[in-house]
Amino acid sequence: MIEPAKPTLRVIPREQHGISRRNISNGALRVLYRLNEAGYDAFLVGGAVRDLLLGGHPKDFDIATNATPEQVRGLFRNCRLIGRRFRLAHVVFGQEIVEVATFRGTGEEGNVDRHVVDGRIVRDNVYGTIEEDAIRRDFRVNALYYNIADFSVRDYVGGMEDLDKKVLHLIGDPDQRYREDPVRMLRAVRLAAKLGFSIDQTAQQPFAHLGQLLCDAAPARLFDESLKLFLAGHGQASFRELDRSGLLGFVFPATAAALRHSDGAEFRALVEWGLKNTDQRVKAEKSVTPAFLFAVLLWGAVRERVERGISSGMDPAAAWANAGGSVIAEQSARVAIPRRFSLVMEEIWSLQPRFELRMKKRVFRLLAHPRFRAAYDFLVVRAQADNSLKPLVEWWGQAHAAQPDALDEMLNQAAQPAAALPKAGAPKKRRRRRRKKAPGGGSGDAPEAT
Known part of the structure; x- marks a missing residue:
């Protein structure tokens, strides 16, 4: 179980960040607006928010909401539910798929819908609040939420500070988070390379003794x-x-x-x-x-x-x-x-x-x-x-x-x-041809082929 943290909300209003709806796909905007109009909380979240704040142009857009997957499906005919480990809603617009996830909760011991094997979460459909969802994410820079209701950005764990300093911090205890999912170590490397950021020492130190876990992935x-x-x-x-x-x-x-x-x-x-x-x-x-x-x-x-x-x-x-x-x-x-x-x-x-x-x-x-x-x-x-x-x-x-x-x-x-x-190669040995015998049984006078 992830130990609950005490997130501190920082709200960055529209005039203080550079995210423009022109850079958000039409499909993602339609899902955000529909959820909001139906009375649900609706946030763009994760890598798309991070990249938009850095001036990039993301191709994939993920949405977090307090609506359950079944409630999301009730709003969209073009929706299908997927996943056993994490139940998700996929809303399809032609070639675009907008992924919608319900806020993840920290949960309690004994919860029947969370299964952990050797420290790794193999199924997790515990729903919670946006604050709990934030501390469940991997890196601080991936826990930023763009609110379609007022176009502000919500930061619960210090992600904006990490964007400014160009550093990657893991949320929570690094050993525990890597044991839950060893592939997070590779994500840290990938994010650092993509963004040109450094990996915080506390997030990198466990690589030496936990890297072996990747062999079991x-x-x-x-x-x-x-x-x-x-x-x-x-x-x-x-x-x-x-x-x-x-x-x-x-x-x-x-x-x-x-x-x-x-x-x-x-x-x-x-x-x-x-x-x-x-x-x-x-x-x-x-x-x-x-x-x-x-x-x-x-x-x-x-x-x-x-x-x-x-x-x-x-x-x-x-x-x-x-x-x-x-x-x-x-x-x-x-x-x-x-x-x-x-x-x-x-x-x-x-x-x-x-x-x-x-x-x-x-x-x-x-x-x-x-x-x-x-x-x-x-x-x-x-x-x-x-x-x-x-x-x-x-x-x-x-x-x-x-x-x-x-x-x-x-x-x-x-x-x-x-x-x-x-x-890298050797010349093939050429086979010597046998002489044809002369009609009288002796050797012919033709030269031997080489």
């Missing part, structure tokens, strides 16, 4: 959290914060181990460049895929295993297949990687040594491969950390853009490059 949930960390436009900053905080090894152990390897500096440069490029694509509203992201994060482990396998005498193709499959299997025990992404990752990795081979048939086959573009983009990222690969990047870029006649000329002039990956 549901892998599918950590996959979703990873997408928020790395594919929301602040992936590079999230990676740095995750590494600095010591949490990287609990979520991506193979990545953390590769950073400690002898060539860890090169691998770090590759990851940083890959995430920087992803951030730029997100901001330019270009498509990004989790497959490419995970291929970058796990490349160090895959490459090391390939080299180890080939050194032990394994066939290069088998070495690539075994390395990719084993690294993905181990990572999926922590962060679930759907098969539709892991298949693409394995293809991106296995195509890398083929860029070193510029024989005519191999070049045309690689250019026609459905994963050529993804694999080539990965080669471009590798070249940012390894200058020796830049001639390969330039050559394949020209080959991809060239007309067939021009490509033939390029292939005629191309010389076989040195291997870009140490021991």
